[in-house]
Amino acid sequence: MPDVFFFYSLNDPSVALESLRLGHSLLVNKDYGPSEDLIVLSASSKTDPHSFHSLYVLPDDRFMSEISMGNGCKIRSSKDFCYIKDRNGAAAIILILNTKPSEGEVSVGSLEFQVRTYPSDNEPLELRPPIFSSAFRSLSSFIKRSAQPVSNAKFPKKVYVFPQAMALLRQDFSRSPWPSLNITD
DSSP: OOOEEEEEOTTSOOHHHHHHHTTOEEEEOSSOOTTOOOEEEOTTOOSOGGGOSEEEEESSGGGGGGOOEEEEEOTTTOOEEEEEOTTBTTTTEEEEEOOOOOTTOOEEEEEEEOSEEBSSTTSOOEEOOHHHHHHHHHHHHHHHHHSEEEEESSSSSEEEEOHHHHHHHHHOGGGOSOTTEEOOO
8 A cells, every 4th residue: 555645734634633533552652762661642642642753553452562673873973772663563554744833834744554564573574464454544544535635746746735734835835845746726
């Protein structure tokens, strides 16, 4: 299934909140610190999901045990960090919110889906259970219902623009994160 890219603004519908409304959990690695615990957001969480940029959608909490972590070291600062291996286990659906937009700003987001993942470091790629493709379809349908498809001169060829973001772009196209977008009336 192809990834879905979208533009959103502060006052647009939220893909993260829709995911929680559908009963999914969002897994977050807040600061990528080596000793940091992962944060799991659910519909009852008090934490705002828009405080994070990379959210991993878990259609069912039983897949939490499949999460695999990796360790790395930043070259310039020699600072250690920890990350979720995005092709492992439950991290098959990734919601990226590049920034939390301020009033009047437009940001880019994407919904990505890995059909096959590694159940663990020593196992071959396997298809994700159908619940993952169903969750991805539900979220991508929400984006496509709530936003207007717009052609783009570069990759990706189609971007979905939420209503308030579209109003901002029509008002002042210089707010567009991608100047290659083709907005016509």
